[in-house]
Amino acid sequence: MNTRAQQEPLLVADDLQTHFELRQWGFIRTGTVRAVDGVRFTLDAGEAVAVVGESGCGKSSLARTLLGLNRPTGGDVRFAGQSLAELRGAAMKDYRARVGYVQQDPYGALPPFMDIRRALEEPLIVHGIGPRAERERRIDAALEEVGLTPAAEMRGKFPHQLSGGQQQRVVIARALLLRPKLIIADEPVSMLDASVRVEILDLLHRVQREHDIALIYITHDLSTVRHYAGRVMVMYAGRIVEQAPVDDLLAAPQHPYTEALLSALADPDPANARHMREIPAGEAPSLVTPPPGCRFHPRCPQAMAGVCETRDPPDFHPAPEHRAACWLREPE
Amino acid sequence: MAVTANPDSPLLEIEDLRMQYRTEQGPVNAVDGVNLEIRRNEALVVLGESGCGKSSLAKVLLRTLPRNAGRPSGQVRLDGRDVLALSEDRFRREVRWVRIALVMQAAMNALNPVVRVGEQVAEPLRIHRGWSRRAAMARAAEAFEEVGIAADFLQRYPHELSGGMRQRAVLAMALVTDPDLVILDEPTSALDVLTQASIMNVLKGIKRDRGTSFVLITHDVATSSELADRVALMYAGQVVEEAPAEAFFTAPAHPYSQMLMASVPRLRQEAAPVPIPGRPPSLQDPPAGCRFAARCPRRFERCADDPAVFHPDERHRVRCWLHDAGGTG
Numbered sequence: 028m029n030t031r032a033q034q035e036p037l038l039v040a041d042d043l044q045t046h047f048e049l050r051q052w053g054f055i056r057t058g059t060v061r062a063v064d065g066v067r068f069t070l071d072a073g074e075a076v077a078v079v080g081e082s083g084c085g086k087s088s089l090a091r092t093l094l095g096l097n098r099p100t101g102g103d104v105r106f107a108g109q110s111l112a113e114l115r116g117a118a119m120k121d122y123r124a125r126v127g128y129v130q131q132d133p134y135g136a137l138p139p140f141m142d143i144r145r146a147l148e149e150p151l152i153v154h155g156i157g158p159r160a161e162r163e164r165r166i167d168a169a170l171e172e173v174g175l176t177p178a179a180e181m182r183g184k185f186p187h188q189l190s191g192g193q194q195q196r197v198v199i200a201r202a203l204l205l206r207p208k209l210i211i212a213d214e215p216v217s218m219l220d221a222s223v224r225v226e227i228l229d230l231l232h233r234v235q236r237e238h239d240i241a242l243i244y245i246t247h248d249l250s251t252v253r254h255y256a257g258r259v260m261v262m263y264a265g266r267i268v269e270q271a272p273v274d275d276l277l278a279a280p281q282h283p284y285t286e287a288l289l290s291a292l293a294d295p296d297p298a299n300a301r302h303m304r305e306i307p308a309g310e311a312p313s314l315v316t317p318p319p320g321c322r323f324h325p326r327c328p329q330a331m332a333g334v335c336e337t338r339d340p341p342d343f344h345p346a347p348e349h350r351a352a353c354w355l356r357e358p359e
Numbered sequence: 360m361a362v363t364a365n366p367d368s369p370l371l372e373i374e375d376l377r378m379q380y381r382t383e384q385g386p387v388n389a390v391d392g393v394n395l396e397i398r399r400n401e402a403l404v405v406l407g408e409s410g411c412g413k414s415s416l417a418k419v420l421l422r423t424l425p426r427n428a429g430r431p432s433g434q435v436r437l438d439g440r441d442v443l444a445l446s447e448d449r450f451r452r453e454v455r456w457v458r459i460a461l462v463m464q465a466a467m468n469a470l471n472p473v474v475r476v477g478e479q480v481a482e483p484l485r486i487h488r489g490w491s492r493r494a495a496m497a498r499a500a501e502a503f504e505e506v507g508i509a510a511d512f513l514q515r516y517p518h519e520l521s522g523g524m525r526q527r528a529v530l531a532m533a534l535v536t537d538p539d540l541v542i543l544d545e546p547t548s549a550l551d552v553l554t555q556a557s558i559m560n561v562l563k564g565i566k567r568d569r570g571t572s573f574v575l576i577t578h579d580v581a582t583s584s585e586l587a588d589r590v591a592l593m594y595a596g597q598v599v600e601e602a603p604a605e606a607f608f609t610a611p612a613h614p615y616s617q618m619l620m621a622s623v624p625r626l627r628q629e630a631a632p633v634p635i636p637g638r639p640p641s642l643q644d645p646p647a648g649c650r651f652a653a654r655c656p657r658r659f660e661r662c663a664d665d666p667a668v669f670h671p672d673e674r675h676r677v678r679c680w681l682h683d684a685g686g687t688g
């Protein structure tokens with residue numbers, strides 16, 4: 028355990044870029060969506076980080092790039108020291124087996140015509156796990172693990188016979204089958220009723236801890252990060268603008284966007300109804316024509332004329348393990 | 360507009376309201392004996408898990424029910440007059456849009472894609488009030504301003520607006536006729552935190568400036584506290600607790616309310632949220648006795664009987680036997 032700090036991180040995103048070409052009629056280029064635009068972070072084995080950001084800021088694009096489903100247009104992803112760009116064929120397949128994916132829409136994640144057993148057996152077959160008895164054993168163990176019991180009964184069900192929460196449990200079971208080192212969960216609970224969200228997050232948290240799996244938990248709901256992640260990365264317009272251990276970020280946010288998110292976010296309290304919340308004006312910018320300089324500057328209450336709209340802020344380190352891309356944090 | 364002199368007299372009183380859907384598997388008791396009261400300039404939040412009957416309640420109130428809905432029973436009194444008994448024609452002329460407006464769940468995705476949003480926002484005035492196009496558009500422009508959209512957006516089509524703007528536009532549509540009561544069904548659940556918060560600001564402003572009453576339907580407890588004067592928590596077609604916001608958020612009385620509050624993830628609290636085990640019962644064949652009994656850690660013998668409604672405090676009602684303080688009902 029104590030050697031972890033000196034070890035190579037499990038995952039490194041190095042100035043990662045994923046741009047999408049926008050085309051009309053399939054060939055005329057009409058612009059570029061800078062969905063992921065210079066993302067840098069590292070993730071240690073067994074660590075849980077949350078990626079928080081508003082709709083359209085690039086969270087799913089980042090997830091899919093880390094999974095090797097989008098080819099980065101710049102920069103690099105390294106997993107256990109190896110660049111994804113170098114992975115081909117069997118090596119890429121092996122990478123996919125070591126990274127579980129819980130995708131954003133649980134209702135679209137499971138093939139509707141496959142019963143649960145087949146949906147879970149498929150990845151095992153694809154990755155050459157056998158014999159059949161071994162596959163069955165793993166499927167039952169995974170179903171038990173995610174609380175879909177009795178497994179014998181659940182195996183024969185089809186997705187439409189399950190509630191949203193149960194479907195998401197199946198998706199988590201599938202992500203666990205190949206004993207991954209990392210799970211990327213993209214808004215795993217946002218489509219679910221509030222009452223089942225905590226159950227599913229508890230489940231993810233438990234399996235992550237028990238198997239020492241690293242977790243990237245993507246969400247737009249900052250109020251859920253505290254109990255399910257050790258570190259938070261705040262994303263805005265294709266970039267990570269602040270990252271820090273959860274408690275530091277909550278106690279002393281260093282980026283005005285993070286401050287805005289925190290002040291917009293209420294815990295239930297009757298006093299909330301008695302005053303207006305301070306919210307930066309405007310909406311998240313276009314990723315096709317992002318504002319120059321700091322992308323938050325048109326909405327930032329602390330923007331400094333002549334600086335923020337002209338120069339892109341690099342990451343500053345206002346405290347150990349704390350990074351913020353904001354000119355206010357530039358050392359004197 | 361007020362008919363009654365006493366500002367504390369209820370604007371809307373709902374008494375023993377019931378409605379069933381007919382299905383091939385039998386009737387679904389979606390609204391099953393609901394009692395509620397909304398006063399002038401008061402915001403009532405209706406909370407509850409998915410499927411507990413929140414949208415059905417809103418649809419009964421506005422008579423926008425689907426074909427397979429049975430005839431509602433009970434009373435809905437607006438300024439003391441039972442509007443449930445009105446003919447459809449009079450209801451349309453005197454109540455819907457005129458006194459009570461509804462922003463339906465997912466309404467922002469139901470805007471007509473080929474009609475400019477300004478026309479759509481002005482439509483209730485033209486149809487329900489017979490205003491000229493010009494006057495209606497002028498009023499729509501004011502409503503846009505009120506909800507925080509620049510008036511030149513009136514000329515745009517829905518797809519040219521962001522989700523937050525479309526939600527503001529449907530809110531403007533509910534406000535153009537200056538109704539006394541606006542019912543909002545999950546108005547912010549598909550939106551970002553910042554957009555959500557700014558829409559809640561808009562609602563607070565309207566409530567303050569216009570004295571409008573609100574029924575806000577949601578399953579998001581934290582957001583609900585941004586507007587609530589009072590909270591009603593529904594479970595399996597019934598209201599299990601109705602309380603002032605102060606009491607509900609700080610010392611809820613019903614075991615389900617207490618568990619719901621403990622299940623909310625909080626940013627500024629050490630304690631981890633605790634999920635509520637189990638699932639709500641079927642509305643086709645609800646269990647006898649207390650409907651929450653199967654999930655209630657405090658269940659005792661009496662819970663086999665349907666709980667009566669008790670009043671632990673002024674304007675505070677709880678449907679749970681634990682609150683039977685010596686038989687006062």
Ligand SMILES: Nc1ncnc2c1ncn2[C@@H]1O[C@H](COP(=O)(O)OP(=O)(O)OP(=O)(O)O)[C@@H](O)[C@H]1O
Pocket residue numbers: 047048060062080081082083084085086087088089131247314
């Ligand atoms: N394959 C693609 N081709 C073109 N544009 C894309 C593609 N995938 C995503 N985008 C665009 O990239 C931007 C970021 O999208 P992305 O889905 O990553 O955001 P997100 O943060 O996950 O949003 P949400 O919270 O709504 O899920 C959006 O403008 C989106 O339209």
Ligand SMILES: Nc1ncnc2c1ncn2[C@@H]1O[C@H](COP(=O)(O)OP(=O)(O)OP(=O)(O)O)[C@@H](O)[C@H]1O
Pocket residue numbers: 380381382387389407408409410411412413414415416425427464578642
């Ligand atoms: N047209 C219909 N026919 C039959 N049953 C229906 C119909 N509409 C709703 N229901 C059922 O009635 C019950 C209450 O539904 P309703 O939509 O009112 O719940 P809700 O509290 O608004 O849920 P949500 O939070 O998911 O919007 C549910 O069990 C639902 O399945």
Ligand code: SF4
Pocket residue numbers: 282283284321322323324325327328329330331335340352353354355
């Ligand atoms: S760099 Fe400037 S505009 Fe950007 S967040 Fe910091 S102060 Fe605001």
Ligand code: SF4
Pocket residue numbers: 613614615649650651652653655656657658659661662666678679680681
């Ligand atoms: S009536 Fe009984 S079962 Fe129902 S909530 Fe009260 S204590 Fe629990």
Ligand SMILES: [Mg+2]
Pocket residue numbers: 086087088131213214
């Ligand atoms: Mg996404």
Ligand SMILES: [Mg+2]
Pocket residue numbers: 413414415464544
């Ligand atoms: Mg509903």
